[in-house]
Amino acid sequence: MLRYIALRSLVALFLVWVVVTVVFLLLHLIPGDPAExxxxxxxxxxxxxxxxxxxxxMGLNEPLWQQYISHMAGVLSGDxxxxxxxxxxxxxxxxxxxxxxxxxxxxAALIATGIGVPLGTFAAxxxxxxxxxxxxxxxxxxxxxxVFVVGSVVxxxxxxxxxxxxxGGFVDFSEDPVEHLKLLLLPAxxxxxxxxxxxxxxxxxxxxxxxxxxxVRTARAxxxxxxxxxxxxxxxNALIPVLTVLGLEMGTLIGGTVLVEFVFNWPxxxxxxxxxxxxRDYPEVVGIVMTISVLFVFLNLVVDVVxxxxxxxxxxxxx
Amino acid sequence: xxxxxxxxxxxxxxxxVIVALVLLxxxxxxxxxxxxxxxxxxxxxxxxxxxxxDEFGRDVLARLIWGGRASLFIAFxxxxxxxxxxxxxxxxxxxxxxxxxxxxVRAAEIILCLPPLLLxxxxxxxxxxxxxxxxxxxxILYTPNYARVVYAATQQVRGLDFVTAQRAMGTHPLVxxxxxxxxxxxxxxLVQASLVVASAMVIESGLSFLGLGVVPPTPSWGLMIxxxxxxxxxxxxxxxxxxxxxxxxxxxxxLLCDRLQSALDPRSVTAGGALWLRPRARSASKPATRPAxxxxxxxxxxxxxxxxxxxxxxVRRVTLSVRPGETMALxxxxxxxxxxxxxxxxxxLPDTLxxxxxxxxxxxxxxxxxxxxxxxxxxxxxxxxxxxxxxxxDAAAALNPVLRIGDQVAEAIRVHHALDGAAMQxxxxxxxxxxxxxxxxxxxxxxxxxxxxxxxxxAMIAVAIANNPRLLIADEPTTALDPTIQAQILQLFxxxxxxxxxxxxxxxxHDLAVVAEIADRVTVMYAGEVVEEGPVTEVFARPRHPYTxxxxxxxxxxxxxxxxxxxxxxxxxxxxxxxxxxxxxxxxAKPVCTQSAPRRSHPSDTRLTRCFRWEEVT
Numbered sequence: 001m002l003r004y005i006a007l008r009s010l011v012a013l014f015l016v017w018v019v020v021t022v023v024f025l026l027l028h029l030i031p032g033d034p035a036e037x038x039x040x041x042x043x044x045x046x047x048x049x050x051x052x053x054x055x056x057x058m059g060l061n062e063p064l065w066q067q068y069i070s071h072m073a074g075v076l077s078g079d080x081x082x083x084x085x086x087x088x089x090x091x092x093x094x095x096x097x098x099x100x101x102x103x104x105x106x107x108a109a110l111i112a113t114g115i116g117v118p119l120g121t122f123a124a125x126x127x128x129x130x131x132x133x134x135x136x137x138x139x140x141x142x143x144x145x146x147v148f149v150v151g152s153v154v155x156x157x158x159x160x161x162x163x164x165x166x167x168g169g170f171v172d173f174s175e176d177p178v179e180h181l182k183l184l185l186l187p188a189x190x191x192x193x194x195x196x197x198x199x200x201x202x203x204x205x206x207x208x209x210x211x212x213x214x215x216v217r218t219a220r221a222x223x224x225x226x227x228x229x230x231x232x233x234x235x236x237n238a239l240i241p242v243l244t245v246l247g248l249e250m251g252t253l254i255g256g257t258v259l260v261e262f263v264f265n266w267p268x269x270x271x272x273x274x275x276x277x278x279x280r281d282y283p284e285v286v287g288i289v290m291t292i293s294v295l296f297v298f299l300n301l302v303v304d305v306v307x308x309x310x311x312x313x314x315x316x317x318x319x
Numbered sequence: 320x321x322x323x324x325x326x327x328x329x330x331x332x333x334x335x336v337i338v339a340l341v342l343l344x345x346x347x348x349x350x351x352x353x354x355x356x357x358x359x360x361x362x363x364x365x366x367x368x369x370x371x372x373d374e375f376g377r378d379v380l381a382r383l384i385w386g387g388r389a390s391l392f393i394a395f396x397x398x399x400x401x402x403x404x405x406x407x408x409x410x411x412x413x414x415x416x417x418x419x420x421x422x423x424v425r426a427a428e429i430i431l432c433l434p435p436l437l438l439x440x441x442x443x444x445x446x447x448x449x450x451x452x453x454x455x456x457x458x459i460l461y462t463p464n465y466a467r468v469v470y471a472a473t474q475q476v477r478g479l480d481f482v483t484a485q486r487a488m489g490t491h492p493l494v495x496x497x498x499x500x501x502x503x504x505x506x507x508x509l510v511q512a513s514l515v516v517a518s519a520m521v522i523e524s525g526l527s528f529l530g531l532g533v534v535p536p537t538p539s540w541g542l543m544i545x546x547x548x549x550x551x552x553x554x555x556x557x558x559x560x561x562x563x564x565x566x567x568x569x570x571x572x573x574l575l576c577d578r579l580q581s582a583l584d585p586r587s588v589t590a591g592g593a594l595w596l597r598p599r600a601r602s603a604s605k606p607a608t609r610p611a612x613x614x615x616x617x618x619x620x621x622x623x624x625x626x627x628x629x630x631x632x633x634v635r636r637v638t639l640s641v642r643p644g645e646t647m648a649l650x651x652x653x654x655x656x657x658x659x660x661x662x663x664x665x666x667x668l669p670d671t672l673x674x675x676x677x678x679x680x681x682x683x684x685x686x687x688x689x690x691x692x693x694x695x696x697x698x699x700x701x702x703x704x705x706x707x708x709x710x711x712x713d714a715a716a717a718l719n720p721v722l723r724i725g726d727q728v729a730e731a732i733r734v735h736h737a738l739d740g741a742a743m744q745x746x747x748x749x750x751x752x753x754x755x756x757x758x759x760x761x762x763x764x765x766x767x768x769x770x771x772x773x774x775x776x777x778a779m780i781a782v783a784i785a786n787n788p789r790l791l792i793a794d795e796p797t798t799a800l801d802p803t804i805q806a807q808i809l810q811l812f813x814x815x816x817x818x819x820x821x822x823x824x825x826x827x828x829h830d831l832a833v834v835a836e837i838a839d840r841v842t843v844m845y846a847g848e849v850v851e852e853g854p855v856t857e858v859f860a861r862p863r864h865p866y867t868x869x870x871x872x873x874x875x876x877x878x879x880x881x882x883x884x885x886x887x888x889x890x891x892x893x894x895x896x897x898x899x900x901x902x903x904x905x906x907x908a909k910p911v912c913t914q915s916a917p918r919r920s921h922p923s924d925t926r927l928t929r930c931f932r933w934e935e936v937t
Contacts, residue, residue, distance in 0.1 A: 018429055026445065082674055125596045141575070144570035145499065148520045148528045149543075149562045150546050156558055160551050211593045214716035221711075222731040223704035232730070233719050240721075255434030259525050263548075273437070274529060277444040285444060294435055308520055 005305055012301045018284075019293040025077070027282050028064060071286075085279055090287040091167055093272060098291065100170070101268035104260065105253045107184060108191035108218035109246060116196045117242065120203025121235060127208060135200060142197035147256075151190045151263035158186060168264035187264040191257065195249055202245045206238035240307060247303030251296040321584040330574040332527045337568055350378035352385045352538050357370065361554040368559050369890075373543070374550050379557065383564055390430065390568070393450060393533075394519040397457030398512050404458065404510065405465025407841040410496050410759045412466065413473025427463040435460055439522055443531045445864040453523055453532050460516045460522070468511045472504035506583040510576055517572035523564055540565040560588045565787065595696045616682055618823040619664070624677035625690060626659050628666065631892050634659050634847045636677065638919075641823040646816060648838035648855070649827045652868070654889045657827045657845040658712075658867055661792045664691055664825075665701035665709050677937040681707065681710040686788060705735045708788035712795040714775035719769040724778045725763025749756070755811055756782045773804035777811065791815075792825045805833075812837055831874045835859060843867050846889050853926040863928035865905045865936050899931070906935050 055061050059070070073080060080090040123135040159167035165186055166179075173180040210216065211234060219233045258270035269288060277286035340347075344435045350368070356376030364371045366857060370379040396575070405427070429440065442456035476482060477500065491644045493726055500782050524530035527541030535542055540561040547557035551790035617640040626634035633657035639813045652898055662668045664679060679691035683706050691696075703709075711717040719727060728747045734737060738746060744763075751759035754777040776796060793812065795803040816824065834841050834855060841858050843851040843866065852863040862868040887904035890896060896903055902912040909932065915932045930936065 021439070022429065026441065125593070140573055141570055143574050144517065145562075145566040146524055146528075148525055149544060149566055151619065152544055152558055153547075154553075154560055156551055156555055160555065165397075193848070214711060214713060215719040216593075218711060218717045218779075218782070219699075219719070219730075220595065220667060221665055221703055221709045223700050223702070223734040223786075225700060225734075228730070230596075232722065237719070237721055252434045255437035258436055258440070258529065262529060273440065274531070277440050277531070280444060285441070289437060289441065292434060296434055313868070 005307060008301050008304050012297045016290075016294050020067075020072070020075060020290050020298070023289050023293075025070060027150055027286060028067065029051065036089050044067050068213070068304065073257055075290065076276075080290070082282035083276075084281045085284075090283050093203045093284070094287060095290050096267045096292065097189060097267060101254065101257055101261070101270060104187050104191060104257055104266065104268065105250055107188035108251055109254070110194055111188060112193035112195035112199050113242075113246060115192075116199030117203045117235070117239070119196075119199040120209050120242075121230070121238070123200065124204045124207035124211070125230075130206075136204070139197040139200040142193050143201075145193075146259070147190055147194055148259040148263050150193055151187070151260055154186055154190060168266065170265070170267050183264075183266075187257075187260050187266050190263070191253065191260055195246070195253075197243060200247055202242045203238060206241045209237045210234050244303050244307055247299055247306070251299040254295050254299075255292040321582070323578065325576045327575070327582055330571050333571045334575055337571065338391065340384055340793055341391050341668075344384050344388050347382035347384065347435075349384060350554065352377060352382050352522060353536050361550065363556075371554070371556060373557055373559060374546055379560055381562055382538040382543060383540075386543055386561065387564060387568065388538055389450070389533050389539045390520055390523055390541075390565075391516075393453050393457065393523045394516045397454045397519050400458040401461035401515060402456065402465050402508065402512055403486045405613070406469045406501075406504075408462070409466040409469025410473055410500060410504075412476055412494060413470040414500065415498055418525070420470075424466050427466045430459060430463045433592050436522060436525065437525060440531065443526065448526075448531050449534050450537075453526065457519045457522060461519065465508070465511055468507045468654040469504050469897075472507050473500055474659075476500050476503045492572045509599075512578045513572050513576035513579060515573065517576065519570045520565070520569050521574070574672070595706050602760055616688075617681065617692075617695075618645075619681050619825075621660075621679055622678045624660065624663065624676045624679055626656070626663055627675045628672050632675070632847065633672070633892050634663075636842070637847075637849050638844050639825075639849065639852070641825060643818075643821045643823055645734055645840065646824040646826055648826045648837045648841040649825055650829065650831065650841055651844035652829060652847070652889050655844040655845050655889075658794050660844070661794050661825060662711070664708055664792060665703055666691070666694060666696060681790070681811060695758040703790065704731055704783075705786040707790045707792065708783040709792040710776075710780050710783045710791065710793040710796045713799050714779040715767065715772070717779055717797075718775060718782075720767055722766075722903070723763065724765050724767065724770065727764070728778070728785055731782045735786045750781045750785055753780070754778070754784075755807075756781070772800055773803075773807060776800060776808055780808075780811065780815075783876060784819075787819065787822075789821065789882070790825070792827070794827045795829070796826075796830070797830070807835055809833060816932065820844075831859075831870055843870070846895065847892065848900060848926070848929065850901065850929045851927065853923075857926065862934070863922050863933045864901075864930045865932075866901045868936065869904075869906075899929075907932055 059067060062070075063250075064238045075130055078096070080091055083093070100301040117137055123132040126132045128304040143251060160226055166183055167188070171179045171183060215237075216229065218231050219229045224233075255270065255273075257266075257268060258268065261268045261275065269291070273285070273288045273292075276288060324703060338617075354371060358375055358376065359372050360376040362368065362372040362376065363553050368378045368380065370383065373382065375378055408423035408427055412420040422873055437462055439453075439456040442459065443452055444456065446452035449471045482495060482499055483748065486492075487498060491514075516625055523532055524539070524541035525546075526923065527539045528545045530542075530545065532541060533539035543561035544565070545557060547554070547561065578769055619639075619641040620640040621637055621919065623636040623638065624634065625632055625636055637656070639647065639649070639660070645898055649660065650658045659668065659672065663674050664681075668674070676691045677692055680686045680688040681702070683702070689747040690701075691699075694702075718724070722730075725744075728750055730742050732743065732746060732750075747763055748759045751763060755823060756762050756774055756777050762770065762774070762778075767778070772780065778798075780796070783793075797808050797814070800808060812824070812826070816822070816837075826833070828834060838855050840853065841851075841855050842849055843864065845866050850866045853863070858867060858873060862871055868886075885904055890900060890903070898911075899905070899908070899917050902908040905912065911931055917929050920928050920930070920931060922928060
């Protein structure tokens with residue numbers, strides 16, 4: 001088991017290195033001068049002398065490999081540099097905003113799993129019936145509606161028309177816990193809807209597959225009734241692929257909540273990224289992309305390890 | 320036209336209408352998408368403007384159609400570009416493998432390390448917003464998807480005989496790839512393409528919504544939603560139209576993808592659930608007509624039992640009986656229907672199969688005999704484990720991989736007996752010891768994969784006998800095991816038989832050596848019918864059916880080998896011979912054998928055969 005985790009961690013580390021390098025190279029090899037961009041306002045070209053001075057200050061004149069080494073050294077020591085825009089420490093900004101993004105994702109995952117697994121299981125039990133058709137269509141529709149559409153429409157309904165929830169914004173939990181949770185509800189619910197669709201489909205397919213397994217027949221041969229068979233034998237085994245997909249989806253979401261954060265004015269990590277992209281603030285973009293990729297890879301690692309714990313066969317196969 | 324194909328029509332037609340609308344946008348009588356009409360901003364729907372006017376007084380319908388054109392152009396453009404690049408990479412990687420695979424498929428997969436929206440944002444950062452940067456970003460994003468799908472399909476196809484043959488003939492790899500492999504990987508490619516179109520639209524509209532995609536004044540659904548958000552209080556409908564258009568179009572392509580998948584690959588659709596989970600439809604068990612059990616009554620008496628899938632009879636009028644304490648061997652080649660007969664007795668037949676006739680009278684510990692052919696799931700459940708129990712062939716598959724052995728045994732006990740923790744633990748260990756599992760305290764905590772094949776089968780047997788069943792059905796319990804282990808498991812069955820005198824056993828096997836060792840009587844099945852039945856010693860000494868005789872002759876002297884094939888094969892249920900089902904393979908066949916089916920004959924009180932010529936044959 002330990003060997004398995006160690007091996008998977010090594011692969012994960014390698015992937016992180018690849019991503020960091022690729023992002024660095026992408027941003028530095030592509031034409032476009034951040035110093036010039038930073039100094040120009042509107043359509044007026046920047047003063048060449050000022051641009052040269054800024055390039056020097058930002059270290060953009062050094063050879064690429066030196067920039068790469070100092071960049072990697074910074075990354076390793078936990079220093080992601082300072083923002084071009086306001087000189088703020090990038091790592092501090094990330095530390096401030098990342099938990100907010102994770103909060104939305106975790107809340108969404110809880111909602112989606114809590115509703116999705118029972119619904120998907122039910123659809124599988126009634127496979128090809130009316131309930132199954134309804135649930136499956138709901139899942140398809142939810143999956144097909146982009147988050148920003150869902151977000152805009154729920155604001156229209158709950159904030160604009162019914163006026164029961166705030167349209168967006170953020171209050172720190174320590175300041176006003178109730179308001180914080182009220183503000184969390186719509187963004188988390190919006191993310192949850194898309195996640196729900198994935199979980200319903202996955203649970204349905206997974207339960208259908210497990211129902212055909214020999215050990216389910218054995219459970220029936222024991223004389224067990226439906227409830228225990230479903231709980232102990234079907235759902236427990238069917239959950240393994242569902243959790244895998246949930247983990248992967250959550251990884252995707254860490255970078256994918258951009259739209260939700262934008263729609264609900266939620267000051268998380270992704271919104272920060274959009275403004276960084278807009279301003280071509282390289283240290284910020286590289287720092288955020290790296291954080292998200294590391295989390296993404298780390299989450300995949302966790303998914304694999306949790307899977308191995310859940311399914312005792314995996315550790316044996318790989319070690 | 321199959322159901323899967325019919326289900327394609329609706330999403331296919333809608334998709335065609337959407338594509339036609341946006342293609343025809345320049346020739347349709349639409350308003351100018353940029354024609355502002357400030358006095359009529361936010362005007363509601365009217366005859367001139369069916370969907371109303373937006374914040375600049377522009378016609379919403381025209382902008383919706385032209386916006387769709389922008390969206391679909393980007394989605395289809397990137398789907399196509401990614402398809403071409405991804406397919407090339409996948410074909411090369413899948414065909415040549417090795418270094419080529421590393422440079423193509425594996426390299427493309429690095430892209431999958433980044434969350435998709437993030438990657439698109441990165442590209443936009445570098446290239447700026449606009450239609451072409453979007454297409455490039457989406458192309459990069461979806462190339463690995465195609466590469467993976469095509470890679471997997473290519474690997475499958477490349478191993479097939481006709482590809483190997485072409486390689487051997489020296490055909491150029493490029494020709495093989497294009498002429499032979501590409502057409503074969505087209506179906507998964509098509510599915511992938513519809514998926515990518517839908518998913519590209521999600522990302523394109525999202526970026527446009529953020530102001531990082533399509534640049535105004537070009538209309539786009541994402542931009543329309545963005546603008547409508549600001550005017551939500553004044554004109555909520557402005558938000559509804561593009562939202563509906565966007566979600567509807569994506570839904571159409573997603574449905575198209577799903578249904579394409581099931582139409583192209585029917586195997587991917589799992590057969591519908593499990594009937595045993597549904598509320599009952601079948602009538603409850605009828606009380607048996609037979610008088611109360613006398614001393615001599617059999618434990619189980621099957622008469623004329625038939626099992627069918629749709630209208631195809633797989634088991635036909637089987638007759639079989641087991642007395643208390645007796646072991647009945649049910650013998651035959653694969654496809655003879657012996658396993659189905661066993662499953663029918665516990666109500667565990669696959670959903671597609673039904674008992675279509677006959678009776679199977681079972682005499683329980685208390686009460687009148689029950690007809691197993693009439694029982695519903697609930698009634699079967701009360702019998703399973705405690706009255707009738709089953710040992711399955713492949714213990715590795717029949718045990719739940721994620722539950723400990725001890726828990727799986729305990730679960731079987733708990734169904735019929737309430738025992739507290741310590742007592743349960745003691746009973747589990749006792750059972751495991753009884754079936755010969757060494758160190759049972761420790762093994763009880765093991766998972767199935769941690770045990771050897773033989774131990775797994777012993778655990779399976781412990782589960783089956785946990786509630787002292789009166790009838791044990793063992794379905795080829797030794798087939799999956801090594802010969803030495805087989806012998807040990809057989810000894811275990813023999814020991815169980817001695818230890819529990821009243822227990823009847825049906826031992827399903829294709830191995831006559833096993834029959835000789837364990838059974839009291841034997842029923843021989845062929846092509847879904849019982850062809851011979853009688854006491855083991857008598858049947859072995861003097862078989863009364865040519866099939867039995869051939870089976871016995873094919874067993875090597877003193878060996879426990881598998882059956883050596885009798886010439887020919889068991890006929891398929893679709894093509895049953897009209898006369899005697901064994902006639903085509905029978906060395907004794909006469910014209911009469913192919914003209915009509917033989918009835919049951921009784922050479923003696925204890926024997927049965929289904930052969931016209933039993934008197935001459937033996």
